Amino acid sequence: MAAHFSLILVLVTLATGLIWLLDVRVLKPKRMAKLEAAKAQGEVSEEAALKLTQEPSIVETSRSIFPVIAFVLVLRSFLWEPFQIPSGSMMPTLLVGDFILVEKFSYGVKDPVFRHKFIKTGEPERGDIAVFKYPVDTRIDYIKRIVGLPGDTIRYRNKQLWIKPACSDGENCPDFQLITRAEVNRDEFFQGPYPLTRYTEQLGDIEHDILVNTHRPDPVSMYYQVDGIPRGDFVVPQGYYFGIGDNRDNSTDSRFWGFISDDNLVGKAVAIWISFEFARDEQDWLPTWVPTGVRFERVGGLT
Template identity: 40%
Template sequence: MSALTGVLYAALVAYLGGWYVGRWSGNFALLLFVLTSVTMLYWLAERFHFAPARRAAAQNLVDNDAKRRETLAAQGISRVDGDIEPARQQLLQQPWWLDWTAGLFPVILVVFLLRSFVAEPFKIPSGSMVPTLLVGDLILVNKFHYGIRLPVINKRIIANNDVKRGDVMVFRYPEDTSTDFIKRVAAIPGDEVSYLNQKLYINGQAAPVQPQGNFYDEDARVYRQRFLEKLGDKEHQILVQPDALRMFRPDRADGPFPFQENCRYTVEGVTCKVPAGHYFMLGDNRDNSRDSRFWGFVPDENIVGKAFMVWMNFGNLKRVFTFFD
């Protein structure tokens, strides 16, 4: 078993190493599920086989020592050398391969349950959600806000709150579901959404905006115009760059996106009818975000959760414990 455990740890290190250097895409949810399952098997084996066997061996040592002493006492020998306690403790000691598997199971199980059903941490890698989220923000995502989903396969089994316009949502990227993206929900099923001449329209009504002055984008090292936009009952800040006018067109790497026929692309922008069970996503940094305008709708089965808090940013500690909608 020690050799098998060594092989498993070597495979884990190789997998994580290849993931870190970019040799392959990692699926942390699947990895955590496998680790939980494997350590659970070791824990069960320890509880019902290995631990009882060690206790039985230790008790056998004690019983044999007692019989030996009884035999010697019957022969008139009352003083017997030899302390078996160190040997008994050695028999009871858990080997390293159980300590590093069965011993870790409770910790890994708690992490797995918390990450799967309560909250999951994410890191913001790009500036598409500036100014709401900055590059380097470490955020928490509420995993049960939209309902309880089975780990790994992400199938919803219990419904909760509906997705609302203005929610900041983490989802599996439609072009590569092994990658998680974060954007703002601009439109929900049944909406007609338009982004024309750098203005957002929902069902023919322009989303209200108020100028907020300029914002210095530290990542891009440029000033952008900042506005307060309202989607539904939520207000949030967005950035617009007037000199970035361009014609949007679908550029999904794997070809036309599902329900692409629901969208019309013109020199002014794009207009889409959101199909049932899908959502139209936009970045708050409107002219520096590749989102539903380019790769289409996000299906309900891709939802990961609702982002709600920045819990750390090592480059900007003022961001710690920042809550957002």
């Protein structure tokens, strides 16, 4: 749907801009020439002059909406785009009902239709919260935390995340490093009847919270299989990244479907601009999609 909207936005911008340009360069001069010709033949009333110079309704509409549509196109395609969080895979960092701003130029400037990168502005860093096109179906936008960079080896076993950074020096390369974490609580979030353990995790310079279901075994048999290495280990290819949800046992991410191509990156999530709470059930007289409250305390930057 997002891709269709981008295409529609581009087409409407082009159409209204071309109509306005055609009027400025061709149609308006013709109307003014008719007015001058009428004046040469005699006095022309104000009403007749207005009728001769009046622009067609399609031109008037195009002239009115083109600047607005063009501004929205530039803002949404190259600067910032709003997204809604539809699931709990990034809890506790992002909750269902959060509306976030994604910085589109963080990982390069791309055209809004074919998504070809024509200006390089930066690359994902470890710990970034990135929005990208779901590799299995690029019509869908996904959001995960980047934990693996090109050349890294990622290991996820027994609810623990290990990272072996990319290294070109075969003799002095570091071994796997356990990502440290500290328990926060066990009774704030639940998955069914099971309480989720909340940890604060240190991922490079980024400190953030994650959720782990200690009652659920890791579904290792479902992990993405990389030839030649054990399940649960992932060697990130060049030009790709490894993303994982903060809600570790309720997230379909790179552990299951593989790596995120640089071509599929949309941008970096930088802020929550509004957050709605949805607590209605089907018996309420209002639809369930109508918010029950606003979580103003969640508005702000992301880590």
